[in-house]
Amino acid sequence: MSTKAIHLAGVGKHFARGKSVTHALEAIDLTIKAGEFVAVVGPSGCGKSTLMRLVAGLLPPSQGIIRYADEIVREPRHDTGIVFQKANLVQWRNALDNVLLQIELRNLKVPEYRARAAALLASLGLEEFMDRYPHELSGGMQQRASIARALVHRPDVLLMDEPFGALDALTREQVRIDLEALWLRDRMTVMFITHSVDEAVLLADRVVVMSARPGRIDRVLQVDLSRPRGLAARRSPAFTELVDAITQEFLARGVLDDHRTRALLG
Numbered sequence: 001m002s003t004k005a006i007h008l009a010g011v012g013k014h015f016a017r018g019k020s021v022t023h024a025l026e027a028i029d030l031t032i033k034a035g036e037f038v039a040v041v042g043p044s045g046c047g048k049s050t051l052m053r054l055v056a057g058l059l060p061p062s063q064g065i066i067r068y069a070d071e072i073v074r075e076p077r078h079d080t081g082i083v084f085q086k087a088n089l090v091q092w093r094n095a096l097d098n099v100l101l102q103i104e105l106r107n108l109k110v111p112e113y114r115a116r117a118a119a120l121l122a123s124l125g126l127e128e129f130m131d132r133y134p135h136e137l138s139g140g141m142q143q144r145a146s147i148a149r150a151l152v153h154r155p156d157v158l159l160m161d162e163p164f165g166a167l168d169a170l171t172r173e174q175v176r177i178d179l180e181a182l183w184l185r186d187r188m189t190v191m192f193i194t195h196s197v198d199e200a201v202l203l204a205d206r207v208v209v210m211s212a213r214p215g216r217i218d219r220v221l222q223v224d225l226s227r228p229r230g231l232a233a234r235r236s237p238a239f240t241e242l243v244d245a246i247t248q249e250f251l252a253r254g255v256l257d258d259h260r261t262r263a264l265l266g
Contacts, residue, residue, distance in 0.1 A: 001187035004068045004079065004156040006032040006055060011064035012214075013050055023214040024050045028064065030208065030217060034156075035187040039200035041246065042210030048193045051215065052161045055191055056082055068157065078106060081150030081188075083163045087142035089134040095121060095141075096130040099149045106153060113152055120148035124178050140171035147179065151186070158183075160192045164199065173231070176203060180228055201242045202229050209249050219249055 011028040014021050024047040032038045040048050053059045055066055057076040066073040068080075089098045099117040103110050121130050124144040134142055143163060150158060164172035180203060183190060194200050200207045201223055209219040225238055233239055 001035045002156040002189040003034050004189050005034045005036075006030075006157065006189060006191065007065075007067040008055070009065050009067075011051075011054060011061050011066060013047065013054060013059065014062045025054075026214040026216055028215070028217060030220075032189055032191060034069075034189055037183055037190040037192065037203060037205045038208060039192045039194055039204035039206075040208045040210060041194055041197055041200040042215060043212050043250070044195070045213050046210045047213060047215030048210060049161050052159050052191060052193050056080060056159050077157075078153075079156045081153070081155035081158045083143075083147055083150045083158070083160045085162045085165045087134075087139075087146040089137075089142055089145060091134050094131045094133050095126055095137065095145045098134070098145055099152050102149045102152050108153065116154075117148065117152050120151055120182075121145065123182060124148055125174070138171070140167050140175060143167060144175060144178065147175075147182075151182065151188075154186075155188060157189045157191075160190065162193055162195065165195070172199070177228075177230060179203070184227060197243050197246045198234070201225070201239055201246070202233055207242070207246065209246055221245060 008028050008030045011025060012023070013025040014023045028051065040051065042048050050059065054061050055073065057073045060074075068077065090101060093101065096117055099121060100110055100113060103113045118130060121127065121144070124147060126141060126144055129137060129141060137145070143166070147163065164175055167175060176199060192200070192203060204223050207221045207223060208217055209221065210216065211218045221242060223242060225233055225236055
C-alpha cells in the first residue's frame, strides 16, 4: 500500500498571454490520503487536467503549495505514474516493450521488471497480445498497455487524466473494472480526472466536484459502496443517490440545463 498522501494548500494557476490572463484554478485545498482513490469531476474547462499536471509536477502552481507526504512538488517525481487520455504508445515497439520503456527511461534494470510487465499486461487482459504492435491493438488494448506502463515501476501515486475518454462504452466499463482490481491489490494513491459522473462514483472513495472556471472545489462526497464494484454496482440505490447529488450540483451551478430540452420540445 502507498505511504504517500497528496496535500494541496491554497493552490491556484493562471496563464498569461500578452495582457490577457486566464485564471484556471483558485484556492484549491485538498488532501488525498495514502492509498485513497479520489476522482475529480467537473465541466469542460474547469481546470481538472491542469490540476493533475500541477500534482504531477509538470506545471508549477501560481499560488499555493503541493506536497507528497512532507516533500514539496517542484518537478516530475520518480514515485509517480501518469496515464493520459491518449495511450501514446511507441509504434515500433510491441506491447511488452512499450511497458518496459518506462523502466529504460528511469535507468532501471529491465530484466528485473520483465516478469512484472508481463504480469500487469496479463492482469489487464493482454496476455495473448504482448508481442503485438500498437497498430495491431484496439484503442482499449492500447490504453490497457499504457496503464501497465504507468504501474510497472511500482509507483506510490497514480495520476490519470480522463484515461477512458476515447474508449467505447463497453470497453471503458471493462477497463474500469480492471483498474479497480489493480488498485485493490496494490492500493496506490490515485487522482482520477474524469467528465463522467458515473465513472467517478463507481471508482472512487471520494468524489471532488469542481466549479466552472476558475476551478474551485464545490463539494466533496464520500462514496460508501462496497468493493469490488463490478457491473452490479450501478443497481445500488447508493450509486443512484450519489450520481443524482452530483448532477443536482451541476444543475444548481448552471453547468447542466434541462430547461433547454423542455423548450425545444415545446
